[in-house]
Amino acid sequence: MDTAFKGEHLLPGHLGQFFTILAFGSALLSAISYYFATTNKFDNSWKRLGRIGYYINTVSVVGIGACLYYIILNHLFEYYYAWEHSSRALPIHFIISSFWDGQEGSFWLWTFWQAVLGNVLIWRAKSWETSVMAVVALSQAILATMLIGVDIFGQRIGTSPFILLREAINLKESAPIFAANPALYHNYLTYIKDGNGMNPLLQNYWMVIHPPTLFLGFASMVVPFSYAIAGLWQKRYTEWIKPAIPYSLFAMMVLGTGIIMGAFWAYESLSFGGFWAWDPVENASIIPWLILVGAVHVMIVYKNTGHSYFTATALVLTSFVLVLYASFLTRSGILGDTSVHAFTDAGMFWHLVADVVIFLVLAVVLLVMRWKELPRTKKDEETYSREFWMFVGAVFLSLSCFHLVVVSSIPVWNAMFGTHMAPPTDPVKHYNIVQASFAVVVTLLTGFAQFLKYKKTAITKFLATTIVYLALAALIAAVIVYVTGVYKLQFVFILIMVGAIYSILANGKVLIDALKGKFKLAGSAVAHIGFGLIMVGALISAGTSKVISENNTGEQFSDDFVKAKNNPKENIILYKNTPVQMGKYLVTYVGDSIAPPNHYFKVDYKVMDSAGKVTQEFMLKPNAQANLKMGLISSPDTRHYLFSDLYTHVTYSNAITIGEGTPEAAHDEAEDDKNYDAPVAYEVTPGDTIRFREGYIVLDSIGKMDHIQDITLTDKDLAIGAKLRIVSHNKTYAAEPVYMIRSNNAFDFSRKVDDAGLKLRFTKVLPQKHKIEITLYQQPESARKWIVMRAIQFPDINFLWSGTIIMVIGILLSIFRRNKELKPE
C-alpha cells in the first residue's frame, strides 16, 4: 500500500538510501579487489579497481552525510532522525551536532573518518597499500552494513538514518485520530510542526567537538591493526612496525584527547559532580586506549631491539578488537541498567557481536597460522635494560585494561553464564583502588626506565641516579601530600603521588638533556611529564574535593534515619536573599535571570575578613532548563581559580516552572492574582512611602504618558503613569503601573517586580484628595523562592587539564620524530 502523503520530501531520503547501499557495495568491491591485488602482485588492474572502489565509497559516505544534513537543516521532520534529534529552535551549531546525537550519526562519523584515513593510506602507504587497504576496506564495508537498514529474510540489517517518521513510529497507534480518519493521516505532516530537539544537557559546545574527536580516535585504530594483519599475512613480520608507529601515536593522541574532552564536558556541564565516574560508557573509551598505549611502547621496543615482537603484534590486534567490543558494549543495550548513558538495543545486538567476532577471528587465525614463523629472540632481555621495563609497563597497562574489561562486562558475563552478579555497590571506590595500584607501577616505570639504556646499562650508575631521584620525588611528594591533604586518603594514593612526581622529575631531566642537543628525545619526555601531571591533578582534585554545602539541619524524620548517620548531608536550601555561611563563603541566592530556554539562578558568593569587610565576591549562575518535553534539567556553574575550582549545582527549586517563557505558560490575569495574598490599596501622593514585608516603595512622581508599549494612544485617551521606586534587600527596582481612560472607560496596566515578589496596580485617581490609589499584591511567604543546591570545591584540577595539553604536545613531537625516521626508507 503505497499511498502518497502530502508534503513529504522523499528525494533526499531515497538519494541517501542509495548512497548507503553504494557505500557498502563499493567498500566490498574495494576490499575484494585489494585482496586480489595483494595476491596477484603483477596485475595492477586489481589495485586500480580497489582504489576506484574506495574512492566511490568515500564519495558515497560524503553523500550520505550531505543528504542527512540537508534533511536536518531543512527541518524535514518526515524523517525520523531529524524529528528525533533536532528542532526548529536549535541554533545552527547544535543542529550540526544533532547529526551525531543518535546511533546512526555516530556510525557515520566513524565511517567518514575511516574513509579519510583510507585515502591518506592510498596516498602514502606505497608498498603496503594493497594489503593494508584490503583490511581497511573490509572494516569500511562492515561499518557500512550498520547504516544500510534493509530487510533480509525478515531481519533488518543495520539502522538507516533515512527511515521515515511514519515507518519508525506507528502514528495510527500513537494518535488515534489518524486511524479514524484516513484523510487526516494522509495529511499527517501538517500536524508534525517541530522535532523533539536535543537533550538540553547535550546543548553544549563540547557536543560539537567531542564526538568527532572521539570517533577520529576510534577510527584511526584501524590503521595499526591493518598494518599488523598485513604484516602477518604477507609475512613481512619485521617491516610493518616502523610505518605503523606514527599512526599508532596519532590514534593514541586523538583518542586520549577525546577521552579527556569527555571528562571536561562531564565536569563543566553535567551533574556528575566530578570529571570521571567510571561509567561503563567512559570505560569503553579508555579500554582500547590503555592497550594502545601499551602497544606503542612495545612497538618502539621492537624497533630498537628486536625484542617483544609477539607482544607488539598481539597488543595492536587486541586494541582494535577492543574498540569494536566497546562499541558492542555501549550500543547493544547489554549494559541495561548498569549505565546511565548507554544506547538501548536498536535491534543490532548480533550484528555488533558479529563485527567483533569477524575481526577477532581474523586476528587469531592469522596469528595461529604464522605462529611458527614469528620472529623470536632466543636471548632473554637484560634485567637492566630499557626494553625489559618498557615491556613490563605495557603488560601492566594491559592488566589495568583487563580489570576494566572484567568489571564493565559484568552484564555480559551474566548473559553468557546465566549468573546474576551486580556491579560493586560502590563502583567508584572499587575502580579507584584497583586502578590506582596499576597506576603506581606504571608511573614509577615511566620514571626509572628513562635512566636505563636499550640493551644494557651500567648498573651502579643506574642505581645511584634512580635512588637519588626517588628520594627527591618522595620528598617533594611528601610536601604536596601534606599541603593538599592527600595523606588522609588510602596509602596507595600517596604512592601514586610519589610515582607521578618521580616520573615528572626523571622525564624533566631527559627533557633538559634533549634541549641541550638530543632533541629527538623530547617528545616522549614531554608526553610522560604530561601524564604525570594528569595523575597529580586527578589525584588531588578527586581525592580532596570537598562538599562545602554541608547541611546538618533538617527534620529528623525517624529514629532509623537519625541512626543511619547521614550527616553531614550535601544539599542545602537557600531562601532568596537570605545569606547562608558555607565554609569561608557567605552564599546568597539573589535572584533569577531568564533567557528562554535557560533559567539562571544567581548565587552570590562573598568572602569576608575578620573585620567583616568583603575581600572577594563573585556570582555563579548554575542554570536549569524547564523543558516542556524533557522536564527539568539542570547544569552546574563553576568558578575557576588557578589552584581550585568551585562547582555549584542546583538540584531543586520552586522558582522555576515547567515550560516558562513559552506561550503555553502565559495565563490570564484573574488566575495570576491567585498567586498573591489579598491585595491592599494605598492612597498616596508623590513622596509617600508604602511599606511591605520585604522593603518599601516610594512614589516618586505621577506623569502623563505619551505611549504605552503595544498600545497606540490617540488624543482622546488619557494615560497616567506612577513612577515607583521599590527598595528590597538593599536593591532598588523601578516600576511604572499605568492608569488609562479611553472612551469613558478606565483601564489599568499592572507591573510586576518578580524579584521582590510584588505586583503593583495603579487603580484609581482621587482628584479631590489630590491622591492616587496604588494596589499592592504581595506573594505569600510560603511562595518565597528557594533553591536547593550543592557546592563542591575541586582543588588543583588544572594540573589535570594542563597535563593533558602537555601530553598531546609530547605525542605530537613523537609523531614528527617517528615520521622523520621513515624518510630514508
Add this chain to the structure above:
Amino acid sequence: MKKSSIFGLVVIAIAIAVIISVYSNSSTYGSFKDAQSTATELHVVGHLDKQKQLFYDATKDANYFSFYMKDNKGEECKVIFTGTKPQDFERSEQIVLTGAMKGHEFHASSILMKCPSKYTNDKVEITEFKAKQTSI
C-alpha cells in the same frame, strides 16, 4: 627458570587477583527480603508504588526523600534517599536501588531510574542519582 617465565607467572597471579577482587567486590541483585537478612549493601530492582505518598519537602529537609517501592517479588518497602527528589521520579517505570535495610526502611545510596521516553515507545531513558559525592 627464565626471567620471562617468572614474569609470566606474576602476570597470571595478578590477573587472578583482579578477578577475585572483582568477584568479591561485586554485589548481588536481591529483594527487600534478602536485604532484611544481610547487613551488606545490595541492589534491589522494582517499581514505584504510585498509590502511596512520595515525600519531599525541601523547606523541612533538603536531603530527605521517601517513597514506597515494590520489588520484583511483590514485596513493598519504604525507601529513604538522602538527597533531593530526582526530577520526573513519578514517571519512572523501573528503579534500581543500591543500599541496605535499616530497621523497616531501606536506605538507598543510589537510585537508578528508567523512564519511558516522552515521545517514543522504542527508547527508554536511564538516569542515576547518588546521595553523596563520590570520593576515592
